Amino acid sequence: MKIAILINEGPYTHEATDSAYLFARAAIEKGHQVSRVFFYHDGVNNSTRLTEPPQDDRHIVNRWAKLAEEHEIDLVVCVAAALRRGIKDENLAPGFRISGLGQLIEAGIQADRMVTFGD
Amino acid sequence: MSEGQIKKFMYVNRKAPHGTIYALESLEVVLIAAAFDQDVSLAFMDDGVYQLKKGFNTKGIEVKNFQPTYRALDDYDINKLYVEKEALEARGLTQEDMCVPVEVLSRAEIGKLMETQDVVLSF
Amino acid sequence: MLHIVNKSPLDRNALDTCLATAQPGGALLLIEDGVYAATNGNAAAGKLKQAMGQMKVYALKPDLEARGMADRALEGVTLVDYGGFVDLVTEHATCQSWL
Numbered sequence: 598m599k600i601a602i603l604i605n606e607g608p609y610t611h612e613a614t615d616s617a618y619l620f621a622r623a624a625i626e627k628g629h630q631v632s633r634v635f636f637y638h639d640g641v642n643n644s645t646r647l648t649e650p651p652q653d654d655r656h657i658v659n660r661w662a663k664l665a666e667e668h669e670i671d672l673v674v675c676v677a678a679a680l681r682r683g684i685k686d687e688n689l690a691p692g693f694r695i696s697g698l699g700q701l702i703e704a705g706i707q708a709d710r711m712v713t714f715g716d
Numbered sequence: 717m718s719e720g721q722i723k724k725f726m727y728v729n730r731k732a733p734h735g736t737i738y739a740l741e742s743l744e745v746v747l748i749a750a751a752f753d754q755d756v757s758l759a760f761m762d763d764g765v766y767q768l769k770k771g772f773n774t775k776g777i778e779v780k781n782f783q784p785t786y787r788a789l790d791d792y793d794i795n796k797l798y799v800e801k802e803a804l805e806a807r808g809l810t811q812e813d814m815c816v817p818v819e820v821l822s823r824a825e826i827g828k829l830m831e832t833q834d835v836v837l838s839f
Numbered sequence: 840m841l842h843i844v845n846k847s848p849l850d851r852n853a854l855d856t857c858l859a860t861a862q863p864g865g866a867l868l869l870i871e872d873g874v875y876a877a878t879n880g881n882a883a884a885g886k887l888k889q890a891m892g893q894m895k896v897y898a899l900k901p902d903l904e905a906r907g908m909a910d911r912a913l914e915g916v917t918l919v920d921y922g923g924f925v926d927l928v929t930e931h932a933t934c935q936s937w938l
Binding site: 603605637638677678697698699701702703705706711713715 | 721723725737738741744745748749751752754834835837838839
């Protein structure tokens with residue numbers, strides 16, 4: 598199946614992005630396709646290349662980028678939410694792209710399932 | 717999945733306005749969604765019913781007043797707005813307090829409506 | 840329909856609203872802090888047991904384990920891993936996250 602994911606919260610403060618990542622990874626292991634992960638509200642903070650978490654803990658931004666690269670997942674950051682929170686191309690982590698809310702709707706139309714992770 | 721496919725999208729709002737940004741940003745999603753010609757419903761449950769309480773005056777908290785945008789939804793053919801009956805009652809609100817025309821449904825009725833949707837988005 | 844609740848029942852009313860809204864025949868999956876509802880002695884345990892009469896109730900085991908509560912899981916709740924979470928999403932036509 599084609600599964601799309603919506604993430605409403607940023608890294609570390611909420612478990613949302615962790616749950617979403619582990620879900621996405623499991624979906625891929627089961628042979629499904631994770632077509633798009635859309636980052637909205639504070640979720641856009643999952644895409645900044647400036648994070649420096651402690652070395653002995655998971656690197657949330659990087660592992661999303663790695664999973665996306667290995668499995669061709671489209672990581673989309675909402676432009677309006679990103680601008681509000683200071684996420685722009687100049688501080689965007691590799692593997693993510695900034696685009697409009699239409700990408701969220703399109704993901705919902707094209708995927709077989711859509712799951713929301715948030716607060 | 718072919719072009720021109722119409723899916724039923726339901727947007728569920730359960731949070732009060734202003735204390736968090738979810739009310740405003742979910743409204744922005746709905747407006748964009750209007751361009752996709754899908755079958756759109758909005759459900760306001762729990763504190764989400766407060767989003768439609770008429771008469772926002774945001775001058776004192778110095779934030780943009782986004783309530784007029786709810787009235788613009790009709791211009792985009794988004795007019796299936798459902799408000800939870802039990803939530804209104806628990807908050808001392810009535811249908812007359814709402815800033816736009818809404819249909820008041822019980823939780824169970826909203827639940828039945830949810831079952832018929834293709835995509836349910838929560839904010 | 841699959842209902843996903845991720846907040847603790849004593850912190851938010853998400854579980855209450857979910858249970859009052861959900862139609863019989865669906866499934867409830869508790870994840871993140873929502874898993875506390877599925878533990879012995881939690882104030883929501885009674886509600887959850889009642890809900891089991893109308894729907895299947897699941898809890899994400901890794902979240903219970905992380906919270907040191909896996910050995911106190913309520914009887915009748917099916918524990919799943921992330922693979923099981925994926926299966927629940929694909930088995931139900933649609934899902935709602937009660938945030």
